[in-house]
Amino acid sequence: MNLIEELKNYCDINNPVGALMLSGEWGCGKTYLIKTKFIPSVKDTYVFVCISLFGIDSLDKLRVEVKKKWLEKASEFDSLNGTKVSRVADSCRRIFDTIKDRLPENWQKKGEVVSSIMDLINFMPISNRMFEKKVILVFDDLERTNISCTDLLGCINDYCENQGFNTIIVANEEKIKDRSDNELSYREIKEKIVQRVIPFVPDYEEVVSNSIELMSCGIEYKGLLRKNEKLLVKILSGDFNDNAIIEQYKAKNYKLGSNKEREECQKEEEELRKLLAQRPHNIRSFKCAIQDFERVYNKLVKEDIQDCSNWLLSFTCLMMTNKAGLLQEITRYGHLFWYPNVEKLYPELFDDNFIVDGFSKWVIQGEWNEDVISKEIQLFLKKEKAATPLEILRTYNLPEVDEEIIDEGFKDLLIEVYAGNLSLDEYILFLYNCCYSRMYDFDLPTIDWEKVREGIRKQIKYLVESDEKDSHSHRMIGDDSKEHFTEDEWSAYQIIKEFRDNNVWIYEKNQKLYIALISSDLNVAFRELSNKRYNKFSLEMEAATINAFKNADNMDKNHFSGWFVGIWGQYSNSPEIEGQGTTVSLKKLRDDLNSVMQEYKEKGKNIAAGHTQNFIKKLEAIIKTESEDTTVEQ
Incomplete structure (x- = not known):
């Protein structure tokens, strides 16, 4: 017509x-x-x-x-x-x-x-x-x-x-x-x-063609769109065999069992039919998808992704589903999101391997986090490069791996797990895969969980002592998933969670920075350390502080106590600072300063002694405040 x-x-x-x-x-x-x-x-x-x-x-x-x-x-x-x-x-x-x-x-x-x-x-x-x-x-x-x-x-x-x-x-x-x-x-x-x-x-072919040709974008990106034009038409037109999708569902789920199970399957089948009937054909949503993907494309190219076709198709499917209000977000093992509705609507074209969580958050929540997306793309590339059974098991979810590879590589993986050689994200994937093994009734070799927990502690110690950052933006286990894990698995995860939640890495890094700067350059220390977060004033920090004060000239000594009190003066009111350990270290600093002051007086260095005495008075005021707070609590 x-x-x-x-x-x-x-x-x-x-x-x-x-x-x-x-x-x-x-x-x-x-x-x-x-x-x-x-x-x-x-x-x-x-x-x-x-x-x-x-x-x-x-x-x-x-x-x-x-x-x-x-x-x-x-x-x-x-x-x-x-x-x-x-x-x-x-x-x-x-x-x-x-x-x-x-x-x-x-x-x-x-x-x-x-x-x-x-x-x-x-x-x-x-x-x-x-x-x-x-x-x-x-x-x-x-x-x-x-x-x-x-x-x-x-x-x-x-x-x-x-x-x-x-x-x-x-x-x-x-x-x-x-x-x-x-x-x-x-x-x-x-x-x-x-x-x-x-x-x-x-005329969907005409619509897609016009949308691509009239779009203002880079030449390379337009070439990608033209290359995938037919499949983009398929997405917009919804040219899928819905009857086959229904039959596949029935063959997979309808099994001999109780009437209740069959009724549940029939209910899910009806919901699937309703979902397929709502498959969107919104041209505006389609144009938004291919326009927004140019930013994704530029990021992928920058991160050295060679072929972006699957990323384009999966992104477009996700955008169309989200714009239509049909997105059903589910937290899944190893991922922040899982999109069953997108997979049902676009079974041949959507692949969540080509949708990192950072892109999903941008589509759904409008938040583009450059650092997180970069890390996730690097993880994708690492999976792509995985060749040996050990490399595959360190990067892939267990259901994605062939049984032969698991049999061959899992014992080698356990050696790395016990030695503390996995990243924290890899340890979490290991816990997920242990859970997957029960879901798929696959027997893994015997695991020594005390050695697993010790391996996690070794990795945390390595992170604290090195300059490497914890890539904690990728994997997590929600509290609502606890029921799926054994006590051993959950206790192992809690070590990682406590490390991340309590900002142990940040505190340890800042303590190391405090000691390094105050021991090398007071001017930089005065400028850089005031706004850092600390969870205690340790004995190691005390030793560095007394040495720095002794080595400072009178000009720096004059500013030293005021700068120090600016950091630690309110420690008794800070919920993240460990009060008892900090008080012990502050008292030791006061006692050490008293000894230093006596030395200055004996040597006739009255100005230096005066600065030291001023520092001691300020310390006593801080310690007294802590003691008063402790008395009130008692």
Whole structure:
């Protein structure tokens, strides 16, 4: 069916019996067809007055909007024929003068009522002809209005039947049914008012091709889009064999068992059918997907990903599903997200191996974290490069690995686990895979869990003592998953969780930095250490502090105590600082300073002794505050 010809034939009818409805899904291009293809093809024959019903909540506002758009269209003839427009303007002025003469005198002066030509809209007559041309009314977004369906269609019918306007309604008829209290009433109203409904199905190949060619983007990226054009058409058109998807589900899940299990499967099958029926075809969502993916593409290329096709297709599937409100987020072992609905809607094209969590968070939550995404892409590349059984088991989820590889490589993996040679994320993957082994009834070699916990502690010690950072942005185990893990597995994870939650790594790093800077460059220490986070003032930090103070000149000694108190003066009020251990170290610092002060006095270094005494007094005030707080608590 040629939609343009159908629309032309309707517009040719004089005194139509009813309106013509063009119905299709949201975002499928109905309005685009009307405004960019149909109207330009007949613009010399008809005058089109287009009204969006989006958000209009009363019939009075609707009638005003129709007249307003009619007058705006009339004003467009100004450049074509000024005389004709002047007739419209003269008519408006005559109405204005008539009303003004009848207004109270104070209103006439203030102009509080009928102050502009737009205020006269309610008094302006409109006709189905405009300068010898037939006027076609186009009502768009019918289902998005806040007026009841009965009242709205009745008003539109008045324009069509009583005023003789050819009227085109652009709508998503399914949404009108969804919001109607009684679908039968809508059908009855439609039968009297709508002459014919034309279903709109876009030419998806043309839409995708135009979207790609008209898109402003890099040459290389446009080449990627062209390369995958047919598969992008498949995603937008939803050209999937849904019957086969249903049959695959039934073959997998319908097994001999209790009636309750069968009823549950039948319920899930019905939910699957409903989901497939909602597969989106929204052109706007599709354009958003391929436009947003250019940023992803640039990031992938920067990280040395050679072929981005699977990433493009998976990203587009995810975006389409999310925009349609069909995304069902589920936390899965080893991942922040899992998307069963996307996999069901696009079974041949969506692969969550090509959707890292950082990209998902950007699509779903609008958060782009450059560092996290970079780490996740590097992890993907590491998986891609994994060749030996040991490398594969360190990077892949157990269900993705062949049994032969597990048998061959797991004992080697245990050696690395016990030795503390896995990253913390790899240890978490190891715990997940132990859990997977029970889910899939796969027997693993005997595991010594005390050695596993010791291996985790070795890795944590390595992180603390080295300059390497913990890549804790990748894997985690939620508390709601505890039931799936054994006590040994859970206790091993708690060591990692406690390390990360308590910021042990940050505290240890800052203590090391404190000792290093205060021992080497006081000016840098004064500048850099004040805003760091600490969980205690350790004996090692005390030793570095007393040595730094002794080696400082009097100028630095003068500033030393004030700077020190700025860091530790409120330690008793900080919930993250260990009070008892810090107090012990501060008392030792006070005692050491007393010894240093006596040395200065004996050597006649009275200025240095004065700075030291000032430092001691400030320390005693801090320690006294801690002692008072302890007494109050007791």
